Amino acid sequence: MTLLAVERIKLFSTRSPYWCTALAIAMSVGFAALLAANADQVGVGLTQAGTRLALVVVLVLGALAVTTEYRFSTIRATFLAVPGRTSALVAKTAVVALVAGVIGEVAAFGSWAIAKVIKPNADLAINTGAEWRAVAGVGLTFAIGAILAIAVGILVRQTAGAVAILLVWSMLAENLVGLIPKVGVKIQAWLPFMNADNFLAVNTPSAGEVEATGGGVVFKLSQWGSLAYFAGIAVALLVVALVVAKRRDA
Amino acid sequence: MIEAIGLTKRYGRTVAVDDLSFTVQPGRVTGFLGPNGAGKSTTMRMMLGLDRPTAGRVLIDGKPYDQLHRPLRTVGALLDAKWVHPNRSARSHLKWLAVSNGLPAKRVDAVLEAVGLTQVAGKKAGGFSLGMSQRLGIAAALLGDPKVLLFDEPVNGLDPEGILWIRTFMQNLAAEGRTVLVSSHLLSEMALTASELVVIGKGKLITQSSTAEFIDRSTGNSVLVRSPQLFKLGPLLVDKGFTVRDGADGALSVSGATSDQIGDIAAANGVVLHELSPQRGSLEEAFMQLTGDAVEYHAEIGK
Structure with a gap:
């Protein structure tokens, strides 16, 4: 508990988390407002389109929480105060993941609410399991994304490097894999951010439908399975990062 | 008390610290002297569990650093005054340190008062002058009222007033019965501050003796x-x-x-x-004579 309090003080006594939080929420809510105002048909799934961008901001927040510690050597001050490096870093991960989860929930329900205000007559009631998952699940993907970002931050230690890896990975690389002939889409079914998107999807086409529409990713996992897979990748990467941090000279 | 036993650190084929053994006793200021690149900072980082020794170990009051429960209560260290987030206020910086070792919030105010930073406690540490940063670093080191204190080149870059302040401060800490280890590459500074010297060059121990004895012996x-x-x-x-x-x-x-x-x-x-x-020969001459062969990077002057 002490360590959680320490990491909370550290996180909220600098400015970048506030900026990232504001930006993440503004982007998803703003995007939802734009879509709601301009689209003919607005569904619950569409209101969440902007949260995918907010996720990227949260990845940056997670990476920064670690890389600024290395940048300003406060990580050394941390390891002096708490020589058990693993517990210090796990506490940091827990705090940032929790904050990311809260940002996700606020962004998701905020986006949904703004669409509801702009298009009061559209069918925006959240009443199916898939719709609940698409909205309330955003916080879960944000929390897991934060864990993954912290792992990358610990491994890379430099802000520019860590942020570049996370942006290219989440925004670009996983999509580009689909361009590889034949195997591309098969690989995509096992990529972490693809699985995160699968978890949040309201309408998941069956294998037959994908075939009929001329290709796409057929996920082998159920939607909750996809989330567990995404979480598994993030935690595995964190474990590697913790082992490396423990061995390395601070 | 600090005991270094056979401490060795290698980076690839470079030996930064080579089988270094010495003890630092409480109740006096011990100077840790050596030219730049002699391995002083590396040794201090190994003492604090930040760097892993290739061989050997350091015991602080009989225990390795990472075995200490709430280490800030036993050991206070100022290795680099810039180890502070520039956008975090001095008080927030000390607050998280205090919380991490279960220290009461009033310790934060007490150490701010002790180093004279109460007025600027709410200001961002990034805007501090070197002297103020150094004071903040010392405040952090004193937070847990530790018995053992380590300072790495604490007077580097300070003005005469700051140097005098730190010198007196360290002597007072030692007079209270604490173990104080201060590194420096200036013998003249150590002659005024420390009563005991551990002298190293190229990572090896050159000598450990009282300052007066060292100066007498080396100046002839x-x-x-x-x-x-x-x-x-x-x-x-x-x-x-x-x-x-x-x-x-x-x-x-x-x-x-x-x-x-x-x-x-x-x-x-x-x-x-x-x-x-x-x-007396000059202290600098004597020091260079002693460590001359042990300087890591020689400059060829006037050739």
Whole structure:
């Protein structure tokens, strides 16, 4: 508990988390407002389109929480105060993941609410399991994304490097894999951010439908399975990062 | 008490610290002296569990650093005053440190007061001058009221007032019975601050002794003697086994003897003395002589 309090003080006594939080929420809510105002048909799934961008901001927040510690050597001050490096870093991960989860929930329900205000007559009631998952699940993907970002931050230690890896990975690389002939889409079914998107999807086409529409990713996992897979990748990467941090000279 | 036992650190094929063993006793300021690149900072980082020794270990009050429960209560360290987030206020910086080791919030105010930063406690640490940053670093080191204190080059870049303040501060800490280890590459600074010296060069221990002894030994003490009766005194001193050389202005330079001994001999033989003054070589010369072979990066001057 002490360590959680320490990491909370550290996180909220600098400015970048506030900026990232504001930006993440503004982007998803703003995007939802734009879509709601301009689209003919607005569904619950569409209101969440902007949260995918907010996720990227949260990845940056997670990476920064670690890389600024290395940048300003406060990580050394941390390891002096708490020589058990693993517990210090796990506490940091827990705090940032929790904050990311809260940002996700606020962004998701905020986006949904703004669409509801702009298009009061559209069918925006959240009443199916898939719709609940698409909205309330955003916080879960944000929390897991934060864990993954912290792992990358610990491994890379430099802000520019860590942020570049996370942006290219989440925004670009996983999509580009689909361009590889034949195997591309098969690989995509096992990529972490693809699985995160699968978890949040309201309408998941069956294998037959994908075939009929001329290709796409057929996920082998159920939607909750996809989330567990995404979480598994993030935690595995964190474990590697913790082992490396423990061995390395601070 | 700090004990380093066979401490070794290798980076690839470079040996930064080579089988270093020494002890630091409580109740006095111990200077950790060596030229730049001698391995002082690496040694201090290994003492604090930040760097892993390739071999050997360091015990602080009998335990390795990472075995200490709430280590800030036992050891306070200032390795680099810039280890602070520039956008975090001085008070927030100390607050998270205090919370991490279960220290009450009033300790934060107490150490801010002790180093004179109360006025700027709410200001961002990034805007601090070097002197203020150094004070903040010392405040962090004092937070847990530790028995053992480590300072790495604490006076580097400070103005004379800051240097004097830190020097007095460290001596007071030692006078309270704490173990104080201060690194420096300036013997002249250590001569004023430390009563005990651990001298290293190229990662190896050169000597551990009291500061006075080290200075005496390394500067070589000669005494300048002027007298109208040198023709009489000279042979007497040579008979006693001292080395006598002709000094400037017809004076004698005697090495191996103290001024007391020469004065006694002169009086016993009724020799009039006009001058009897101990001569010291400069500390820098002595230090360079001792560590000359052990400097990591030599500059070729005037070639």
